[in-house]
Amino acid sequence: MYPSFIQLLRAEIIKIFSRKRSFIGFAAIAAVVFLIQLAMYVDGENYIGLITQSIEQSIKLSGHIVTGNMVCFIILQTLIIQMPLLVALVTGDLISGEAQSGTIRLLLTKPVSREKILFVKFVAGLIYVIALILFLGILSYPLSLLIFGNGDMMVLKSDELVILQSADTVWRFIGAFFIAFLSLTVVSSLSLMLSCFTNNSITPIITTMSIIILFTIIGTLDVPIFETLKQFLFTTHMIIWRNLFDNPINISFISKSIGVLTAQIALFYGISHYYFSKKRHHWIIV
Amino acid sequence: MEPIIEVKDLYKKFGQFNVLNGMELTVHKGDVYGFLGPNGAGKSTTIRCMLSLIKPDRGQIRIFGKELENHRSEILSNIGCIIEKPDLYNELSAEKNLEVSGLMYGLNLTKKEIHEKIDMVGLLGAEQKKVGTFSQGMKQRIGLAQSLLHNPDLIVLDEPATGLDPQGIIDIRIMIKKLQTEFKKTIFLSSHDLSEIEQIANKMVIVNNGKALVEGLVADLLSDNDLRVEIETQDVVSPDVWSQCPFYENRIHFEDRLYVFNLRKDQIPILQNFLHQASIAVFAIRYKKSLEDFS
Numbered sequence: 001m002y003p004s005f006i007q008l009l010r011a012e013i014i015k016i017f018s019r020k021r022s023f024i025g026f027a028a029i030a031a032v033v034f035l036i037q038l039a040m041y042v043d044g045e046n047y048i049g050l051i052t053q054s055i056e057q058s059i060k061l062s063g064h065i066v067t068g069n070m071v072c073f074i075i076l077q078t079l080i081i082q083m084p085l086l087v088a089l090v091t092g093d094l095i096s097g098e099a100q101s102g103t104i105r106l107l108l109t110k111p112v113s114r115e116k117i118l119f120v121k122f123v124a125g126l127i128y129v130i131a132l133i134l135f136l137g138i139l140s141y142p143l144s145l146l147i148f149g150n151g152d153m154m155v156l157k158s159d160e161l162v163i164l165q166s167a168d169t170v171w172r173f174i175g176a177f178f179i180a181f182l183s184l185t186v187v188s189s190l191s192l193m194l195s196c197f198t199n200n201s202i203t204p205i206i207t208t209m210s211i212i213i214l215f216t217i218i219g220t221l222d223v224p225i226f227e228t229l230k231q232f233l234f235t236t237h238m239i240i241w242r243n244l245f246d247n248p249i250n251i252s253f254i255s256k257s258i259g260v261l262t263a264q265i266a267l268f269y270g271i272s273h274y275y276f277s278k279k280r281h282h283w284i285i286v
Numbered sequence: 287m288e289p290i291i292e293v294k295d296l297y298k299k300f301g302q303f304n305v306l307n308g309m310e311l312t313v314h315k316g317d318v319y320g321f322l323g324p325n326g327a328g329k330s331t332t333i334r335c336m337l338s339l340i341k342p343d344r345g346q347i348r349i350f351g352k353e354l355e356n357h358r359s360e361i362l363s364n365i366g367c368i369i370e371k372p373d374l375y376n377e378l379s380a381e382k383n384l385e386v387s388g389l390m391y392g393l394n395l396t397k398k399e400i401h402e403k404i405d406m407v408g409l410l411g412a413e414q415k416k417v418g419t420f421s422q423g424m425k426q427r428i429g430l431a432q433s434l435l436h437n438p439d440l441i442v443l444d445e446p447a448t449g450l451d452p453q454g455i456i457d458i459r460i461m462i463k464k465l466q467t468e469f470k471k472t473i474f475l476s477s478h479d480l481s482e483i484e485q486i487a488n489k490m491v492i493v494n495n496g497k498a499l500v501e502g503l504v505a506d507l508l509s510d511n512d513l514r515v516e517i518e519t520q521d522v523v524s525p526d527v528w529s530q531c532p533f534y535e536n537r538i539h540f541e542d543r544l545y546v547f548n549l550r551k552d553q554i555p556i557l558q559n560f561l562h563q564a565s566i567a568v569f570a571i572r573y574k575k576s577l578e579d580f581s
Contacts, residue, residue, distance in 0.1 A: 001436060003364055003392035011389040018377045106373040106432075109337045111363035267542040 002111050005120065012124035016090060025086035025132050032082075033075055033139040037147055040071050044148075051156055056210065067155035068145030069169045075140040080180050081134065084187040084212050086176045092123040092191035092205035095276070099199040118196075118276045122269060125188040132234035133181050141173055142276065155245045162247050168221050176241040179254075183238035187212065190234075196276045290352070290440055290472045292338065293372075296345030298331055298427030298496075305331045306342065307496035313474055313489070315439075318466050318485030320504065321476040329476045330370070333444050336474075337367060349440070366435065367442040371449065372429020375416030380404060380428050383417055384435060391436040394486035403431040407461065423454030430461060441465060444476045455482070462486050484508055510522035510551035513573045514538070517545045517557075520567035531560050549573075 003011075016022050040047065094117075098104040103146035107117050153169050155162040164172070187208065194204035215235035218226050230236045237257035243250060291313040298306040306328050311523040313319040324331050334340045336347055338358050347354040349361045374383050377442070381400050404413050405428035412420070417428060426446060433441055449454045463486065465471045477483050483490050484504060491501040500507060522543055528534055533553060539546035549557065553574065561568055 001389055002359060007389040007392055007394070011386045014378070014382060014389075015375060018375065101373070101376070102371065103373045103375060105339065105369050106387065107390065108339055109362060109365070109367055109369070111359035111392075112390065113359070114465065137353055137517040 005116075008112065008116065008120040009123060009127075010044070012014060012120055013127060013253065016124055016128055019090075019275045022090050024089060024126070024137055028086055029079065029132065029136050029211070030139060032079055032274035033136070033143075036075050036205040037071060037144060040066055041161060044071075052154075052260070062152045064149065066149040067150055067153060068153035068154075068164070069151065069166060069173075070142045071144040071148050072173060073153065073155065075136075076176060076241070077179070079136060080138075080183070080214070080241065083136070083180070083184060084238070084257070085209050086132065087129055087184050087187050088126075088205050088208035090128050091188040092194055092208050094121045095195040096124060096198050096204050097195075097201035098249075100201045101277070114277050115273060118192075118273060122189065122192060122272075125168070125192060128183060129181060129184045129188055130147060133177055133184065136180075137173075137177050152203055154244075157246075162245060162267045164245065172244045179238075179241040179244070179258070179261075182258060183234065183241075184264075186234045186238075186261050186264050186268070189272070191263045193268040193275075196272045232260070234261060234264050244268075287316060289313065289348075290315050290317070290350060291474065292318075292346070292348040293332065293336065294346040294348075296332065296335060296347065297336065298328075298340070299341045300342055305496050306335070306345075307495065307504055309468030309496060310498050311491045311501060312468065315472055316466070316470060317489050318462065318487045320471045320477060320487030321474060321493065322478070322480060323493035324478055327478075327494045328526055329478075329493060330444060331496075332357050332493075333367075333369060333442060333474075333476060337442065338351050338362065339369075346351060363436065364438050365442060366436065366438040367444070368426070368429045368433055369442075369444045371422075372425050372427060372432065374417045379414050379418060380409060380420075381413040383428060384432060387432045388397070393436060395435070397480055403435060406433045406434070408457075415456070421454075422449045423451065423457065423474075426450060426454065426458060429460075430458075434465075437534070438470045438471070440474065441452055442474045442476075445478070446475070447479070447482055449554045459486055480508075512552075513546045513549055514574070515549045515553055515554060515557065515571065515573040517547070517561070517571050518569040519543045519545065520569060523564075525564055527564055527566070531557070532563065534556055543569075 048065050048070075083157050091102075095104070098107065108114065152165050152166050153164045155164065190211065191204050191208040196206050198204060212235060219230055219233060219235050222232040240254055240257040243254055287460065288517060289312050290565060291311065293309055293311045294305050296309040297304070297567065309328060311319075311321070311332075319462070320330055321332070329419045331340070335342045335345075336354070338354060352361060352363060354361055370424050375386065378386065381397070381404070384403060385401045388400070401410065401413060406411050407430055409424060409427055409431075412424065417425060420428065430446075446458050446462075450458065459482075462473055462475065466473055475487060479522070487504050489502070490504050490507060492507075520543070523545070525540075528545070533547050533556075536549055537545070537546045539550050547557065551573070554571070558571065
């Protein structure tokens with residue numbers, strides 16, 4: 001009897017959610033979201049006042065400024081940079097964790113090809129990412145709307161102030177969550193790839209986190225030598241969701257980033273596929 | 287009897303080290319086949335090749351009459367295995383472990399079916415406990431249940447007694463016997479322990495340096511007709527005295543106060559009688575079959 005894709009995926013999901021580590025991400029997101037919502041609820045007007053201090057000399061802001069839309073934007077701004085670390089915690093040992101504990105043999109002696117095993121693990125990683133994004137989405141968007149009410153959204157950028165009508169924000173948030181999903185999938189496939197290279201479950205997690213931190217640092221350095229490099233760093237494109245809140249939107253700029261992120265997913269998965277299949281020739285069985 | 291496993295001329299090299307040097311073996315349906323050899327003889331590598339965990343450099347593996355290379359999934363769907371130690375998810379309960387393993391074989395097992403398997407290995411009552419809290423013996427039992435989930439015709443056990451206490455070893459031995467007699471399974475059992483194989487297997491192969499040295503029925507290979515008898519004496523016995531021994535021609539090794547003969551079991555009392563008559567003070571007489579006898 002051969003297992004179906006769904007049966008293999010179910011087995012992977014059971015394994016992922018049997019580990020306490022998998023819930024750290026949800027707990028961290030819940031904690032950060034509630035903290036931001038609490039802070040904005042208690043002191044939101046003052047906080048916004050501080051930020052808008054400089055522009056209030058030329059523009060008079062009035063009415064309901066701290067809306068659910070704005071709080072959701074602030075939450076995303078805070079969390080999307082941190083979420084890759086939470087994803088790596090789970091996807092980083094999808095292969096290496098099983099290699100370390102020996103359970104990889106259990107998988108590889110089943111009537112399933114190595115390619116399918118890897119693909120199932122990749123999809124299981126995607127499901128974990130979707131679960132995190134949905135959790136973040138529900139906590140940060142509908143809940144913020146419920147607490148702070150709906151209303152036009154003010155987006156303060158370094159060089160401009162964008163006011164978006166409330167009806168015009170829903171699709172932008174959906175787009176933002178989609179780009180966040182794509183960004184986290186890059187991290188998921190990167191850590192899966194690193195996970196194929198070792199039999200130690202911690203190494204790929206730490207390495208992924210280090211790469212994210214390194215790339216983020218390079219991204220913040222305004223040094224000419226790094227300018228070309230920055231275009232290829234996934235961390236550069238991970239923050240492109242913010243451009244969805246521009247008016248008008250630079251479609252080609254966003255499309256290019258989506259293209260880079262997608263290409264990197266394909267690249268990392270391709271390397272994983274090649275390496276995981278090739279390892280059959282090695283003493284280490286993975 | 288039809289052959290279930292046929293391994294021919296198998297070679298595998300890791301770096302400069304030749305692990306398999308033309309390994310050959312044949313296992314027939316219904317056999318409990320002992321795969322015996324010292325550590326580093328190439329047993330695990332052969333098993334890994336048979337389960338397609340690693341690819342041999344050269345050679346042929348046919349299982350259930352089919353080439354492993356071309357019918358991998360079909361063959362693996364009919365094999366249950368434990369390699370070195372049972373591979374279990376420690377954070378999952380025994381029940382969930384079997385559920386997950388079942389899914390990997392394409393089985394959507396009901397709780398009742400899972401409990402039946404757990405009961406079969408004598409662990410009913412522990413199904414909700416996390417496997418990480420289990421003793422090695424309990425893990426071995428769950429591993430065995432796991433390897434039987436899909437009702438395979440062939441069960442491959444690589445050193446199943448490793449890490450078990452004496453009672454655990456006896457339990458595993460009983461379970462293996464039960465699998466052969468009641469469930470008519472073919473069992474491929476790897477071990478470095480001759481006595482273990484002797485008690486369970488009906489056929490065996492002895493391997494060393496990556497190749498088979500001798501293959502045959504356990505009863506023939508370990509018969510009482512070919513024993514290594516060691517005599518340890520209090521003093522050195524002169525060759526003149528030994529030359530009077532009726533089995534002098536069967537001597538293997540004479541050194542200091544240790545004298546070794548190759549005898550049948552029924553010749554031992556005659557030898558003892560000679561020792562008594564020749565007034566040779568004996569510390570000990572030992573007879574055994576050992577792996578080294580075959581190397």
